[in-house]
Amino acid sequence: MPTITVAIPVYNGAKTIHATLESIIQQSFEDIEIVIIDDGSIDETVEIVRQVKDSRIRLISYPNQGLAASRNRGIQQSQCELISFIDADDLWTPDKLSEQLSILQANPRAAIAYSWTDCIDQVDRFFRRGSYLSVEGHVYDKLLMGNFLDSGSNALFRKSVFAAVGQFDESLKAAEDWDMFLRIAVDHTFVVVPKVQVLYRLSPQSMSAHLERQESESRRVLTQAFARKPGLSWQTKRKSLAQMYRYLTFKALENCSTRQQALITAKYLGQAIYQDPVQLKPIRLFLSQLQRIIETLTRP
Helix, strand or coil, rough: CCCCHHHHHHHCCCCCCHHEEEHHHHCCCEEEEEEEEEECCCHHHHHHCCCCCCEEEEEECCCCCCHHHHHHHHHHHHCEEEEEECCCCCCECCHHHHHHHHHHHCCEEEEEEEEEEECCCCCCCCCCCCCCCCCCCCCHHHHHHCCCCCCCCCEECCCCCHHCCCCCCCCCCCHHHHHHHHHHHCEEEEEEEEEEEEEEECCCHHHHHHHHHHHHHHHHHHHHHHCCCCCCHHHHHHHHHHHHHHHHHHHCCCCCCHHHHHHHHHHHHHHHHHHHHHHHHHHHHHHHHHHHEEEEEEEC
């Protein structure tokens, strides 16, 4: 059997699925199976996939149930002891799987290997860097401060970990990857390849709808995470919420061009400061964010 399953959940990914597949096919580590989970696409996704000739590819179509369900279907279809997921608009560098596999093999007690991330735009141009954090071992407390793996397209998992912690929470409509990493981090360790190997594509979808959903689901993930560690201090909980709202502020500022978007951004910035006044620092950054919000609100 192959060594690694690469599971690709896709829904209406006709514009990007071919590039994503090419980044998988071009991996230097070739002993893989590629399981494409079509989540009820109604565009040309299936036809595009079928045109790619590679014996390692399996395409399986299901009725639409969402990203978490598609990842769970990837786990269920996997024939390997290791599995990595990639969304159908993201890309990997050619050495991603080989180097993550090597570090997992060197650390047999670790459940997850991850790498650094850069964000790209719709035409593959660099947009901004990801977290670039190298946190190893027991990472639960650091994960409470944010998903430093940056996306669900990053980690290489030992598939056995899902038998221990359960599969992705299909009731979550966002942040389901962060929830999974937190659940795994309770009793398992992480290792890192400290280099950029994941290219995360920023989506042009509606900023307000996307971020409001991200906010509500992220708060739910944190509430559950706090419950798993009843000894956490109130300061840690407030700092965790503040970091979440700081992240949402940065995301909102990426597309802050209307009055409605500016009001949402102001809400996130205010919540970050309310939860932890340290978020006012550095003051120059805070003032620049505030200025951007005011300029948008007062624009004719």
